[in-house]
Amino acid sequence: MHSPVGAGADGVEPMLAERARELAARVARPTAAGRDRDRRWDPALFAELADARTGPGLAGPLVPRALGGGGLSATQTCALLEGLGEGARDPGLALAVGVHAVLATVPLRAFGSPRQRERYLPRMAAGDWMGAVSLRQTQGAAHAPALTARPAPAAAGGWQLSGELDLVACGPVAHHFLVIAAHEDGGRTAFVLDRDTPGLLITEDGPAAMATCPWGRLVLDACPAADHAVLGTVGGAATEVEPLLAALDWVFSSAPWLGVIRALTRDAVDDARERRLFGRPLAHGQSARFTLADLGTRYELASGLLLRAAGQFDAGGRPSHQDAAAARLFVARALRAVTEGAASLSGPLAPAGDHLVERAHRDALFFAGTGGGTEVLRPVIAASLLGLG
Template sequence: MNLSPTEEQTALVDRFRLLGRDLGADLPARERTGTLQPGDWQRCADAGVLGLPVPRAYGGLGLNPLTCALALEGLGEGCRDNGLMIALGAHIWAAEIPLLLFGSEEQKNRYLPGLCDGRLIGAHAITEAGSGSDALSLTATARREGDHYVLDGAKRFVTNAPLADVVLVYATVNPALGFTGVTAFLVERGQAGLTVETRYEKAGLRTAPWGEITLSGCRVPLSARLGAEKQGSRVLAATMAWERSLILAPLLGAMGRQIDDCVQYARTREQFGRNIGKFQSVSHRIVEMRIRLDEARLLTHRAAWDLERDVASHYAEAAQLRTSESAVETFLDALQVYGGLGYTTDTDVERNLRDALGTRISSGTSDMQRLVIAEKLGLTTRARAASPRPAGARHAHAE
C-alpha cells in the first residue's frame, strides 16, 4: 500500500485546505443558534466537495476513497466548523453512496446531479426511539398497496433532516421478518404524510442540524424504493462501510490543526521563567497527541484502501473508533496545555472537545464498533447481523 500522495492529490488537499479557511466566519454565532451556513454549503458544492466520490457522469469528481480521505482531511484542517464537516459527510456517505451503489439509473439521474451541485441536500433516517445501536430492529413499516408503499413510523437524530430535500428511510415490510424485512426508500421533502421537526439541542456539532421525522400514511411510488424489497440490510451495511471509513476524515485535519496550535502556544507561553514546551509533562502530552493522530490517519487510509478494492475487513470500524476516541483524548490534552484559557470560548479547544464527544456516538457507538470488530474477528456472533457488502458494489471511477 503506497501512502505517498501524488502531485494531483497534494494539489487537491492544498486547495481544500484554503477553501476551509474561507468557511465558518460566523461560527460562534451560528453555534449558539444551531444553524448551518447555506453559503458555506454552496461554496463546498461549487468546489466539488459534495461530489467527491460520485462519477463524473452524475456530476461528481469520481475520486477514489483514499483521495477523498486526503481531500477531506485538508478541508477539516482549514475549516473550524466541525458541524459543517459532519453534515457534509452525512450527505455524501449516507445519501449519495447508497444511491450510487443501489440506485436505478433513473434514481441516479434524478438525484445525484443535484446532490453534487448543491441544489439538493440528502439525509439518512434509520435511528428510532427503540432502535439505536440495534438499528435493524426498527418498527417503521412499509405496506405495499398496488403500485405504492405506505410508510408509517418515526425516526430521530437525523442529521440534515431540517434541510433535506430527499431522505433515505428504512422500514420493514413485515415486522415478523426481523432485519430480513427491512427495505430502503427515497422520500422527498413535501411528500404527503412526511413531517420534520427539530426537538433536540446538542452539546456539540451544533451547526449540523438534527431533526425528527414522522411518517404517517406516507404514500410513495414503487420507484421510490432503493434496491430490491427486503434488501435494506445490505444497503445499510454498504453505507456504514463507507461512512465509518470516511466521515471522520475532516476530524483528522481538525486534530492536526489543534496540535499545531498547541505546539505554537507551548513555545510562547512562559511559566517559571521558560516556555512550557520545555516541561516534559507538556512536551510528552503533545507527542502523544501526534502519535494518536498518526494512528487514526493510518487506519482511515487503510479503510479507504479496502473500500477501493471492495475488501471486507474490520478497518472501517477501526478507523471510526480510533479517530473518534483519539479526537476526544487529543482535545482533552489540548485543554490541559492551554489551562484556563482552553476552558473559555476564546479558543477552539472547548468547542472541539464538545464536537468530538458526538463522534463517539454517530455511525455506531464506540462499544458497537468494538462489537462489530470482535464479530469480524470471529469472537462473537450477533443474533441479527447486517448482510455483508454486496458483491460488485465497489466504487465506480469516472473516466
C-alpha cells in the same frame, strides 16, 4: 449494482486536502464560533463549499463525473474531508457535508436505478439538492427499525411508510431522505423519499452537540412510497444498503476529525511555545513535550487506520467491518485524548477566541456515541477476529 465509490488513488490526496483546507479556512472558519453559538446553518456557505468551479466541489466527490460529480476515490474524498475539518474548525459543518456528500449519495450510486441516479445525483453533486440520513440508520441490525412499510392499497400500489426517526442530519434543509423501513416478515427495504411526499413531516430537533449541522426529526404518517422510490431490492436492505451505510459512516464521518486533530495539535504547539510557566516557555518542560509527542503519534496512527479502510473501497469493494469499525473506534479514542491533551496546554481561553478545544470536546463525546458507539464497534471487531462475521 455499481461500484460504491470512485477509482483508485493517484497520489493527489495532499493537494486535495490543501485545497479544501484553504477554502474552508477562508469561508467557514471566520464564522464558525458564531454559527455554533447561534446553532445556525448557512446555505450560502454550503453553496460555496459545493461549487466545483471555485473549489474542490465538496458536495459530490464520489459522484461519477458523467453525472456531474468529482469522480474521486475514497482516499481522495477522505483527504477532502480532512482538509475541511482542519480548515473550517467546525465539526458540525463537516458532518453535514459528509452526510450529504457520502452517506446520501453513495447508496444511490451503488444501488439506485438509472432513473434514480440520473434524477438525484447531478443535483446533489451541484449542491442544489441536499440529501438527509438519520444517524440511527447507519447502525444496521444494531438499531431496531423505527419505520414500518406496509403494502399500499391495491389501487395505489407501492408502499405506505409510518414511524419516526430522530438524528436526521441535514433534515431541515433536505430535498429528500434515505430511509429504511421494516416489513411484517422482518425484512427491510430502503427508500428515497422527496420532502414534498404526502404524510412526510420534518421538524427541527437535534442534540446539543454538532450545533452547526441542521438536525431534524422525521415523521411519516402512512406516507406513500411508489415502487420507483425503492433503493435496491425489496427486502434487501439488510445485505445491501445497511452494511454499506455502516461502513461509509465509520470511515467518512471520521475523516473530518483527522483534520480537527491536526488543528488541535497545531494549537497545542503554539500554546506550548507561547505560554510561560515559572518564567520559562512551556515547551521547555518535559511534560509538555511528551504531550505533544502523544498528540502527533495519535494522529499518525488514526490516519493510517482510516486510510487503510478507505483504500479497501478503492480496491473495488468496501472495507471489512473489522477494519472500518477499528478505524472508527481508534479515531474516536484518539480525538478524546488529543482534545484533553490540547486543553492541558491551552491555559485560560480568551473570551473572544474561537474556542475550538471546547467545541471539539463537546462534539467528540457525541461522535464517540454515534456509529453504534463502543457497544457496537468492539463486538464487530471481536466477531471478525473470531470468524463470526
